[in-house]
Amino acid sequence: MTVVTMKRSASIKDIGAVLRTVESLGFTPHVQHEDGATRIGLIGEGSPDQIRQLLSLPGVAGLEPVATPYKLGSRNFRKAGTEVYVGDIPFGGEEVVVIAGPCAVESREQMMITARAVAGSGGLILRGGAFKPRTSPYSFRGLGREGLEILAETRKETGCPVVTEVLTPADAELVAQYADMLQIGARNMQNYSLLEAVGRIRKPVLLKRGLMATIEEFLLAAEYILAAGNPNIILCERGVRGFEQYTRNALDIAAVPLLKKLSHLPVIVDPSHATGRRDLVIPVALAAVAAGADGLIVEVHHDPDHAMSDGAQSLNLEQFDDMMSRLIPLSKAVDRRIRPTSQQN
Ligand code: PEP
Ligand code: MN
Numbered sequence: 298m299t300v301v302t303m304k305r306s307a308s309i310k311d312i313g314a315v316l317r318t319v320e321s322l323g324f325t326p327h328v329q330h331e332d333g334a335t336r337i338g339l340i341g342e343g344s345p346d347q348i349r350q351l352l353s354l355p356g357v358a359g360l361e362p363v364a365t366p367y368k369l370g371s372r373n374f375r376k377a378g379t380e381v382y383v384g385d386i387p388f389g390g391e392e393v394v395v396i397a398g399p400c401a402v403e404s405r406e407q408m409m410i411t412a413r414a415v416a417g418s419g420g421l422i423l424r425g426g427a428f429k430p431r432t433s434p435y436s437f438r439g440l441g442r443e444g445l446e447i448l449a450e451t452r453k454e455t456g457c458p459v460v461t462e463v464l465t466p467a468d469a470e471l472v473a474q475y476a477d478m479l480q481i482g483a484r485n486m487q488n489y490s491l492l493e494a495v496g497r498i499r500k501p502v503l504l505k506r507g508l509m510a511t512i513e514e515f516l517l518a519a520e521y522i523l524a525a526g527n528p529n530i531i532l533c534e535r536g537v538r539g540f541e542q543y544t545r546n547a548l549d550i551a552a553v554p555l556l557k558k559l560s561h562l563p564v565i566v567d568p569s570h571a572t573g574r575r576d577l578v579i580p581v582a583l584a585a586v587a588a589g590a591d592g593l594i595v596e597v598h599h600d601p602d603h604a605m606s607d608g609a610q611s612l613n614l615e616q617f618d619d620m621m622s623r624l625i626p627l628s629k630a631v632d633r634r635i636r637p638t639s640q641q642n
Contacts (some may be wrong), residue, residue: 302359437605461480492522
């Protein structure tokens with residue numbers, strides 16, 4: 298990809314002329330405004346000569362190649378960090394945003410109890426799976442549409458946006474009708490038709506790293522969503538599969554600062570699926586924020602020992618409250634902050 302950088306003095310007319318020219322050459326332009334200047338990323342095949350001729354157009358300052366395989370998600374395309382809003386909550390700014398809730402929506406009561414506690418302790422966004430990818434087809438696979446309805450009720454009750462997983466392209470529109478953010482699970486990170494389907498929907502996407510995905514594969518998965526027209530992506534490191542048996546996955550803590558360096562997209566960490574163990578969730582959550590994560594997604598259940606999925610890694614309500622209290626000074630130490638709860642205001 299080549300980026301056409303426009304002069305700050307370029308007029309709307311100049312920018313329009315560049316866009317028309319690049320489209321006539323067969324490129325799809327991706328426009329970015331940064332520091333008062335416009336940058337236009339050219340996606341498509343074109344000869345170096347065709348690209349060079351753009352330099353003669355009024356308002357064009359220069360051309361910058363983006364050599365990495367991922368383009369629109371690269372820091373070379375956009376130098377500043379992107380802030381992704383879920384409802385009115387920004388990821389990628391000063392705040393560390395905590396998403397929390399049960400692995401799966403099990404019932405109205407379970408969701409309401411957990412949601413009220415999460416919101417009361419400072420969680421800003423609720424999670425809960427309605428369509429669950431399970432290793433065994435005989436495990437609880439979620440309540441489906443009823444689960445989505447419960448999530449929407451929970452949002453109404455608490456005022457918190459909700460995130461839930463979408464498993465297939467055919468479900469994408471349905472899930473988007475209910476959810477404020479669409480989750481692509483680790484098992485689906487390379488389901489390219491699903492990535493394109495959520496790319497066509499303009500809702501924010503929480504993209505989880507695949508079980509054995511390299512950083513480059515992860516960023517290329519995000520690229521599918523970006524190329525389909527959706528710039529609202531939050532990357533989630535949730536551990537990759539290793540040889541260790543005492544933990545569920547191997548959290549790649551270096552992935553956090555690395556992704557932030559290679560890409561402008563916000564990065565969060567899932568300490569629940571990374572460890573698989575309730576007793577390790579809090580220290581790993583603290584480590585993630587210390588490493589620069591823009592947020593966390595944490596499994597919380599009011600009665601983890603009776604959860605229908607992932608109970609072993611779910612914090613109870615008290616532990617979640619403890620985690621939130623501990624995140625406040627830690628965030629401050631790395632020049633970030635946790636939004637105070639209404640009680641603390
Ligand atoms: C989940 O968030 O409940 C989940 C299934 O996560 P992952 O896709 O990371 O395994
Ligand atoms: Mn889970």
